[in-house]
Amino acid sequence: MEELFIGWLKEYGYVILFLWAILEGEMGLIMGGIMSHTGDMEYFMTVFIAGLGGFAGDQIYFYIGRFNKGFIQRKLHSQRRKFAIAHLLLKKYGWPIIFVQRYMYGLRTVIPMSIGITKYSGKKFAIINLLSAWVWAAITITPAYLYGEEILTLLAFAKAHWYFALPIAGGFLYGIYTYFHKLERYFLQKRNGRFS
Numbered sequence: 001m002e003e004l005f006i007g008w009l010k011e012y013g014y015v016i017l018f019l020w021a022i023l024e025g026e027m028g029l030i031m032g033g034i035m036s037h038t039g040d041m042e043y044f045m046t047v048f049i050a051g052l053g054g055f056a057g058d059q060i061y062f063y064i065g066r067f068n069k070g071f072i073q074r075k076l077h078s079q080r081r082k083f084a085i086a087h088l089l090l091k092k093y094g095w096p097i098i099f100v101q102r103y104m105y106g107l108r109t110v111i112p113m114s115i116g117i118t119k120y121s122g123k124k125f126a127i128i129n130l131l132s133a134w135v136w137a138a139i140t141i142t143p144a145y146l147y148g149e150e151i152l153t154l155l156a157f158a159k160a161h162w163y164f165a166l167p168i169a170g171g172f173l174y175g176i177y178t179y180f181h182k183l184e185r186y187f188l189q190k191r192n193g194r195f196s
Helices: 003-021 026-038 044-069 069-075 077-091 094-102 108-116 122-146 148-160 161-195
Strands: none
Touching: 003 026, 003 044, 026 044, 026 077, 026 122, 026 148, 044 108, 044 122, 069 108, 077 094, 077 108, 094 122, 094 148, 108 122, 122 148, 148 161
């Protein structure tokens, strides 16, 4: 199964990378960086394609917000706290929030949708989104490209010693979740303090 997956990556690498980037998965970009390191993909093309995928994904979310405001308010009612935070961030920081939203776990799909709901210029969003997508792709792919051998060695160790790797990975993911949950509460408290 593993060999089949690697074979698909080698044969359809750019297509898989583009689709993976639409879903905003850093793991796909890291895989692209490693495959650039091994020579199965070309570095600059990998960054270019991954950036286009990230751009396409956020454009989809933006236009979901632009043309489906009522649907979002009905169906994503449970996400209203995140939409409130996204609006607050957009008001406070303006266009730079479009640039950095890719690095904000839990808000990456909400921010483009919430911007789409506003009267923010679609053309301006697209330009900033495209530039930020290529920067995001380069920042994520380049370390994997430069340190591909070390990453492959680490993955081989993790596969052989999964009983060490699983708790470490779980703790790391829990730490990320906790940090962004605290950040979300901070912004909500700030927002409530402003309007109380």
